[in-house]
Amino acid sequence: EAGVAQSPRYKIIEKRQSVAFWCNPISGHATLYWYQQILGQGPKLLIQFQNNGVVDDSQLPKDRFSAERLKGVDSTLKIQPAKLEDSAVYLCASSWTWGLGSGNTIYFGEGSWLTVV
Amino acid sequence: DQQVKQNSPSLSVQEGRISILNCDYTNSMFDYFLWYKKYPAEGPTFLISISSIKDKNEDGRFTVFLNKSAKHLSLHIVPSQPGDSAVYFCAASEETSGSRLTFGEGTQLTVNP
Numbered sequence: 001e002a003g004v005a006q007s008p009r010y011k012i013i014e015k016r017q018s019v020a021f022w023c024n025p026i027s028g029h030a031t032l033y034w035y036q037q038i039l040g041q042g043p044k045l046l047i048q049f050q051n052n053g054v055v056d057d058s059q060l061p062k063d064r065f066s067a068e069r070l071k072g073v074d075s076t077l078k079i080q081p082a083k084l085e086d087s088a089v090y091l092c093a094s095s096w097t098w099g100l101g102s103g104n105t106i107y108f109g110e111g112s113w114l115t116v117v
Numbered sequence: 118d119q120q121v122k123q124n125s126p127s128l129s130v131q132e133g134r135i136s137i138l139n140c141d142y143t144n145s146m147f148d149y150f151l152w153y154k155k156y157p158a159e160g161p162t163f164l165i166s167i168s169s170i171k172d173k174n175e176d177g178r179f180t181v182f183l184n185k186s187a188k189h190l191s192l193h194i195v196p197s198q199p200g201d202s203a204v205y206f207c208a209a210s211e212e213t214s215g216s217r218l219t220f221g222e223g224t225q226l227t228v229n230p
Contacts, residue, residue: 004160031216042121042206042220043161056217091160098215100149101168106216108153108160 002026004109006092012115018080021112025073025094031055033106034067034077035091043091049075050098082116089113120144121209123221131229136194138224140207143188147209151218152181152192155204164205165192197228 005024013019025032030051035043046065048056052072060067064083069075079086089111096104121142130136138152148169153161167174167181167190174181180193194201207221 033216035218040222042208042222043218044220045217048215048217055215093160095216099212100151100166100210100216104216105163105166106151106218107163110158110160 006109006112010113016081021077023075023092029094031095031098033093037089084116087116121219121221123224125224127225129227130197133196136197138192138205140190146211149210151208153206199228202228
């Protein structure tokens, strides 16, 4: 079974530029997540989709971050304009459905490493 | 407000011995807990989980213990192997938030041959 795919793996941009990350979840997984992991910290949820609808975006900085999952499969996370503090690993994850337990587990991709200079 | 804390940034143990990783939480609404393992340049990998209705869950060399009154959980690895060297994250979730995970800062485990 293929895992969660992300691209690009690494990106370096200047502040005030824009960047986009792409994610393809595990086949059949209805729930998709974007997490931000700053160096030395644990991952923090940015946004959660159930199919193509947003379930939770309470921690997404909406003035500069946006995400979409138009057809309920792939997703794109965009940052515009980027700030120095956005330097982090952006992790995409997926699960069969919303809610944990009963065999439902969250699987993470390898992450997209962003450096803003 | 750090709701999940792993107070030990690092832990070093000898191969064959027990590794004990600890995690504390403050939110009494958390009802599901997970441990993830992370190798450098890779995403976190699910290891083991426990529901708040249990106090122990075992899977091979890995056992997670939950003490709800103390708001504390621990991961025991017995016996420890060099391949277990990684960063271990504790995470928690509450039913009302669906599957939003709140992570701790992580503990770097090093198992020496």
